[in-house]
Amino acid sequence: MAQSSLGSTPLIVGQDLNTNSTTQQMALGSYAETADGRGFRYCLMGGTSSVAARIYQAAAEDTTNFQNLTAAVNSVGDTTVTTTTTVTLTADQLAGGTLVVVSATLGSGRMYKIKSHPAATAAVVTFTLEDPIAVATTGTVKIDVHPNPYKDVIIVPAAAATSAVVGVATNAITNARYGWLQTHGPAPVLSSTAMSVGNNVIPLMATAAGAGTVAVDGVKATIGYALTGIATTDVGHVFLVID
16 A cells, blocks of 8 residues: 655555556545545546646536436346446446436435446446436436546636536646546635635636636535635635635
8 A cells, every 4th residue: 555645644446546547446435534625536637637726617518418318227236237228338438437316216316335336328328326226217217327536537618617526736747637626625726816815715617727706605615715815817725615
């Protein structure tokens, strides 16, 4: 196991917090915390290599192939769910992700982890689950599926977030490699606009991966709070509360 400190008492993790690897060494989403309280999540970088102090999100939602799919009914104990909606997916694209029964006469509101699935090209697909169906489904069954949010993470785009924010890069993770994003505690974050100490910090879409502040809570998802005043386009101290 790797030993990592980031300037504080060492902790043991599967991969050092300041490195990236072509080989997956921990489960995606695994959490590590330094002795001074900074928290990190293990991820797979997608799209391009990461840049320090930039904000990253889960892979963009595919509304055609992930959302509001019709599925066959299931009995208690079943370990597969089969869509009746046709989708296009690569083999195991959603393995490690989740399936939610979003509506049904019975059985809605349940979430299951996806173990595996075959490739599909404009065809129905069968998802094999990690755990069996706990509540039988009846009626018209609708499901949503989504990959692990820490798989193929991308920089938050300038126009609008296309998924949920999952962390801030504190070092360079090469594209298609595994590494760590910070999610909690003091972190370096790029400012897209001037920020005052104590303000809520949110992704600001004027600049890709940059942050800004809002005067009213709840306008956008808060990722943290400014620990210092930060000038426009500078990197400053933000206390992250993403996870």
